[in-house]
Amino acid sequence: MPIDAIITLDTLTCSKESDGTGHSEPYLWPVLLxxxxxxxxxxxxxxxxxxxxxxxxxxxKQDMKRGDSAPVPQGQxxxxxxxxxxxxxxxxxxxxxxxxxxxxxxxxxxxxxxxFRTEVPKAVGTLDRLLRLQSNDATVVNGxxxxxxxxxxxxxxAAIKNNLTAGEKLRxxxxxxxxxxxxxxxxxxxxxxxxxxxxxxxxxxxxxLVRKTGSSNKTVTDLYELRGRFQTRRVVRDRCQARVDxxxxxxxxxxxxxxxxDELQExxxxxxxxxxxxxxxKEDLEPALAALDAARAALAKCRAGGVVVGxxxxxxxx
Numbered sequence: 001m002p003i004d005a006i007i008t009l010d011t012l013t014c015s016k017e018s019d020g021t022g023h024s025e026p027y028l029w030p031v032l033l034x035x036x037x038x039x040x041x042x043x044x045x046x047x048x049x050x051x052x053x054x055x056x057x058x059x060x061k062q063d064m065k066r067g068d069s070a071p072v073p074q075g076q077x078x079x080x081x082x083x084x085x086x087x088x089x090x091x092x093x094x095x096x097x098x099x100x101x102x103x104x105x106x107x108x109x110x111x112x113x114x115x116f117r118t119e120v121p122k123a124v125g126t127l128d129r130l131l132r133l134q135s136n137d138a139t140v141v142n143g144x145x146x147x148x149x150x151x152x153x154x155x156x157x158a159a160i161k162n163n164l165t166a167g168e169k170l171r172x173x174x175x176x177x178x179x180x181x182x183x184x185x186x187x188x189x190x191x192x193x194x195x196x197x198x199x200x201x202x203x204x205x206x207x208x209l210v211r212k213t214g215s216s217n218k219t220v221t222d223l224y225e226l227r228g229r230f231q232t233r234r235v236v237r238d239r240c241q242a243r244v245d246x247x248x249x250x251x252x253x254x255x256x257x258x259x260x261x262d263e264l265q266e267x268x269x270x271x272x273x274x275x276x277x278x279x280x281x282k283e284d285l286e287p288a289l290a291a292l293d294a295a296r297a298a299l300a301k302c303r304a305g306g307v308v309v310g311x312x313x314x315x316x317x318x
Contacts, residue, residue: 013227030051
C-alpha cells in the first residue's frame with residue numbers, strides 16, 4: 001500500500017536576534033527533497049517540492065524579538081510526498097534557509113529564491129553527494145554538506161547581484177543599501193515511513209537556525225527554532241477502482257456518440273442525414289449504452305462485496 005509522508009512546518013521561535021535596525025523580520029525558504037528507488041532511476045536522482053514564488057519573502061512576523069513565536073505562513077506550511085509499495089529506500093530531506101528582511105529589492109529576492117530552490121536539488125542530487133550524505137562517518141557527511149552550502153550560496157548571491165541595477169550595486173558598495181541577511185541554513189532527514197511495529201508515524205521535530213560570528217565563529221548572534229511535524233499515512237485504495245474507471249470510460253463513449261447525434265440534428269436538412277443519425281443510434285449508441293449498463297452492474301456487484309482491511313492504519317471501503 002502506498003504511503004504519504006507529510007511534513008508540516010508549524011512555528012518559528014526567536015531566542016536571540018541581532019538586527020541592528022530594530023527587531024527582526026525573518027522569512028523562510030523551505031525546499032523538500034525525496035530520494036527513493038524510483039527517483040534514483042531518473043537522471044535527477046531525486047524530486048523536490050517548494051513554495052511558489054509569491055512566498056519568496058513571506059515574513060513570519062514583523063518586529064520579531066527574543067521570546068516571540070509565530071506560525072509559519074500559509075503556502076509554506078505543508079508538503080506531501082507519496083511513496084510506492086515495497087521500496088528499499090525512502091528519504092525525505094528538509095532544507096531550510098532563514099533570512100532577514102532588509103532592503104534587497106523584491107525582484108532580486110525572488111530571483112535569489114528561484115536560484116535556491118533550483119540549486120538545492122542540483123547540489124544534493126549527484127551520486128557522489130548522495131552516497132557521502134548517507135555515510136556513517138560524520139566527517140564525510142559534513143564535507144558533503146559544506147559543498148552543498150557553498151554551491152547553493154554562490155548561486156543565490158550571484159542571482160541577487162545580477163538582478164541589482166548599477167545604482168543599487170553602488171549603494172551596496174558604499175553601504176547605503178542594506179541587503180537582506182542570510183541568518184542560517186539547516187536540514188533534517190527522515191528515512192522511516194513506519195515504526196518497527198509497522199504503524200504509521202506522527203512525530204514532532206525541531207531544528208535550530210543559528211548564526212555565529214567572531215573570529216572563532218563561536219559567538220551566537222541569532223538563534224531561532226523551527227518546529228514542525230512529520231507524519232505518514234497509508235493511502236486508501238478503492239478495491240473497485242478498476243470498475244469505477246470502466247464506468248467512466250463507458251459513460252464517456254456514450255456521451256461522445258450523443259454529442260455527435262446532437263450536432264447532426266442541429267444541422268438536419270434531409271432524409272440522408274436522418275438515416276445517418278438512426279444508423280449511429282443503432283450501431284454505435286445502443287451498444288455503448290449496453291456496455292455502460294454492464295459496467296454499472298459490475299461496479300454494483302463489486303460494491304456489494306464488503307470491506308477490505310488494508311493493513312495497519314488503512315481501511316479500504318469497497
